[in-house]
Amino acid sequence: MVTKEQIVQWLQAVAVVLEQNKDYLTELDAAIGDADHGINMNRGFQKVIPQLPSVADKDIGTILKTVSMTLISSVGGASGPLYGTLFLRASTAVAGKQELTDEDMVALLQAAVDGVVERGKAQLGDKTMLDVLSPASDAFKQAVADGASTAEALQKAVATAEEVLNNTIPMVARKGRASYLGDRSAGHQDPGATSAYLILKTLLETL
Amino acid sequence: MKKLINKPDDVVRESLEGMAAAHPDLIKVHLDPHFIYRVDAPIQNKVALISGGGSGHEPMHGGFVGVGMLDAACPGEVFTSPTPDQMLEAAKMVNGGAGVLNIVKNYSGDVMNFEMAAELAHSEGIRVLNILIDDDIAVKDSLYTQGRRGVGTTVLAEKICGAAAQERYDLNQLANLCRKVNINGRSMGVALTSCTVPAKGSPTFELSDHEIEVGIGIHGEPGRQRMPLKSADEITEMLVNSIIEDSAYTRTVREWDADKGEWLEVELTDPPLQSGDRILAFVNSMGGTPLSELYIVYRKLVQICENKGLHIVRNLVGPYITSLDMQGCSITILKMDDELIRLWDAPVKTPALRWGL
Numbered sequence: 001m002v003t004k005e006q007i008v009q010w011l012q013a014v015a016v017v018l019e020q021n022k023d024y025l026t027e028l029d030a031a032i033g034d035a036d037h038g039i040n041m042n043r044g045f046q047k048v049i050p051q052l053p054s055v056a057d058k059d060i061g062t063i064l065k066t067v068s069m070t071l072i073s074s075v076g077g078a079s080g081p082l083y084g085t086l087f088l089r090a091s092t093a094v095a096g097k098q099e100l101t102d103e104d105m106v107a108l109l110q111a112a113v114d115g116v117v118e119r120g121k122a123q124l125g126d127k128t129m130l131d132v133l134s135p136a137s138d139a140f141k142q143a144v145a146d147g148a149s150t151a152e153a154l155q156k157a158v159a160t161a162e163e164v165l166n167n168t169i170p171m172v173a174r175k176g177r178a179s180y181l182g183d184r185s186a187g188h189q190d191p192g193a194t195s196a197y198l199i200l201k202t203l204l205e206t207l
Numbered sequence: 208m209k210k211l212i213n214k215p216d217d218v219v220r221e222s223l224e225g226m227a228a229a230h231p232d233l234i235k236v237h238l239d240p241h242f243i244y245r246v247d248a249p250i251q252n253k254v255a256l257i258s259g260g261g262s263g264h265e266p267m268h269g270g271f272v273g274v275g276m277l278d279a280a281c282p283g284e285v286f287t288s289p290t291p292d293q294m295l296e297a298a299k300m301v302n303g304g305a306g307v308l309n310i311v312k313n314y315s316g317d318v319m320n321f322e323m324a325a326e327l328a329h330s331e332g333i334r335v336l337n338i339l340i341d342d343d344i345a346v347k348d349s350l351y352t353q354g355r356r357g358v359g360t361t362v363l364a365e366k367i368c369g370a371a372a373q374e375r376y377d378l379n380q381l382a383n384l385c386r387k388v389n390i391n392g393r394s395m396g397v398a399l400t401s402c403t404v405p406a407k408g409s410p411t412f413e414l415s416d417h418e419i420e421v422g423i424g425i426h427g428e429p430g431r432q433r434m435p436l437k438s439a440d441e442i443t444e445m446l447v448n449s450i451i452e453d454s455a456y457t458r459t460v461r462e463w464d465a466d467k468g469e470w471l472e473v474e475l476t477d478p479p480l481q482s483g484d485r486i487l488a489f490v491n492s493m494g495g496t497p498l499s500e501l502y503i504v505y506r507k508l509v510q511i512c513e514n515k516g517l518h519i520v521r522n523l524v525g526p527y528i529t530s531l532d533m534q535g536c537s538i539t540i541l542k543m544d545d546e547l548i549r550l551w552d553a554p555v556k557t558p559a560l561r562w563g564l
Contacts, residue, residue: 030411034286034426039406043284072323073240076261076287081319119319176315177428179352184429 001150002100002207007063008056010206015045017202018195028191032178036077037191044075044083059098064091078176079192082120082129089115102144102153109137109157120175127171127178127185129192136161136200154204158197165189165197208408210532215405219262219284226269230558233273240290242297243269244279249303254372254381255279257297258310258365260317261286263404264425267362267528270559276369277310277557285404285531286426288316294324298333306334306378306465310364310385312357313341314426318461322470325463334465336378338385340364341460342392342539344453345422345430354458356424359489359539360392362527363551366560370553378465384550388541390477393450396430396537397442398423400495402530421445425493425530425537439500443507446538451515454479480542482516487551489522489539494529496536501525504536521551527559 018025018041025038048070055066064087072084093111094104113133122128139160143153166189173185176192212218220238227236227243234243242259249255258268259281268280279297283289298307307328311321321337328335340357368385376384398420401410411427414420419442422430437445456477461470480486490505492498505524512519520543528537541547554563 026407030407034428035404035407035411036284036287040284040287073290073292076283076290076316076320078288078314078316078319080288080290080316081323084323119322120315174352176353177424177426180346180356180424180428180430182352 004060004098006206007060010203013202013206014199015049017198018042018045025191031188032181032185034177040075040077040079041195044071047074059096061091061095082116085115085119086112102150106141109140113137122175126175127168127173127190128175129196131168132161132165132193132196135164151207158201158204161197161200165193168193208403212405218405240293240296242279242281242293243272244301248278248301251303252305253303254305254378255301255307256369256372259289260312263531264528266559271365271557273557275373275555276365288320291320291323291327295327298328302333308381309337311337311339312361313339313354315353329468336382337463338382339460340389342394344393345395358425359394359491359537363541364388367550370550390475391542393453394537394539395446395449396423397421398533398535400534402427402533439503440507443504447508447511450540451480485518485520485543487521487541487543488519490524491528491537492526493533493535495532495534
């Protein structure tokens with residue numbers, strides 16, 4: 001079970017984590033992209049923070065939708081529409097809920113992944129955030145099916161995320177600006193996959 | 208980093224404020240969300256042309272807002288796509304009832320943000336079409352990349368479509384024209400140095416004093432290959448020959464169906480250049496290369512085109528689509544016909560491009 005208060009705490013913690021990792025994400029992006037991922041994600045989540053008090057007593061769907069709208073209008077780049085769509089679909093999947101059961105979490109994660117696929121048209125192995133999100137979502141779903149608690153399932157998801165994040169290093173990018181590097185994109189960890197991992201890991205740490 | 212700025216976070220806004228102060232007869236600037244628009248917008252029954260993209264490419268796009276070119280431009284943060292709310296508010300401001308054409312450079316961020324913008328505008332009852340510019344031949348593979356990037360041809364498409372909108376082409380005619388310019392335009396660039404994004408404060412990539420990056424994009428994203436520095440003639444030859452020898456290029460793009468309100472896959476093919484073609488030759492500075500060097504490039508370009516039987520009927524030389532302070536240049540060749548020549552020659556009055564008015 002995930003409560004509304006935990007969701008809000010998670011979002012606040014994400015803002016802190018992204019600020020701490022701003023330079024790290026930007027350095028990753030400089031290697032294979034355009035050196036702005038940390039800057040943009042940090043700008044977006046710093047704008048989320050002041051929005052939270054006004055929606056903290058609303059349902060989780062409304063909270064996540066507010067995050068989505070804020071990211072869409074403040075992040076820019078490819079990450080803005082991708083993370084914006086991710087949170088928008090997640091919000092729709094849990095509309096009206098005051099707390100999330102494990103089944104709600106499964107639905108939320110699946111909707112988030114589907115949104116990213118639809119917006120970015122990436123496939124697994126293209127060296128994008130999808131390479132972390134999709135296996136992590138699957139791992140969570142499997143763990144819940146196996147009878148794990150929320151925290152245990154999330155632990156599995158984050159462990160999977162960490163592993164597949166490393167797998168993005170040898171991948172050759174096929175989407176986004178990194179794709180222009182061709183084979184030269186291999187040997188670098190994907191920045192979008194890294195921010196996705198950090199956001200998931202922060203959720204585990206919040207619970 | 209040495210830059211003539213106050214604070215990195217204020218670069219885009221302060222630059223826009225200065226631009227508004229410099230050109231009050233041509234443009235107005237709206238802040239939060241940021242967009243630049245024609246002082247006389249909306250113009251009734253004229254299709255409104257909107258473009259946008261990350262800042263750092265000035266004068267593109269804001270410098271091309273005015274009579275005979277764009278109705279609005281949406282600048283993002285430096286090298287970061289603008290957000291859909293900017294394009295939506297700009298569309299509401301400049302739509303004169305004949306619809307809006309968004310000219311979009313093929314970068315994943317620009318494409319996704321403009322796609323969301325088109326969906327939002329559609330839901331508010333504005334007829335809108337998005338046309339992609341993807342002319343950078345340095346990108347060979349469209350299957351395993353985002354496809355060719357939008358570079359120099361964007362400037363030419365904005366001028367030509369702007370003139371056509373002024374002549375009251377309707378939205379579908381303009382979309383067809385923009386597609387025609389795109390498939391007949393080819394570009395390739397070279398970097399002699401990296402650029403430095405103000406918010407980052409250090410060069411985007413490392414390039415030694417003796418190296419160049421051939422096929423560079425306009426954000427410092429890498430190109431085809433890195434090689435030792437060569438003479439201007441040799442570099443020009445390499446870029447122009449790559450453009451002339453580029454074969455037919457086929458890819459699938461997504462275009463908005465304004466009637467059905469859904470995305471369609473459209474297949475487009477760029478016809479290769481042929482001896483006897485009339486062309487517009489565009490030599491562009493990446494920002495840090497002086498005009499004198501661009502003319503050295505243009506001089507060689509003319510010689511090569513003569514040898515290959517390409518007739519340069521129009522040209523453009525200068526910094527029009529830049530990459531901050533990067534040294535280097537790009538060359539764009541656009542195959543022309545009578546319609547494109549007439550529209551290129553039509554009057555234009557913007558901060559960065561003016562003739563005939």
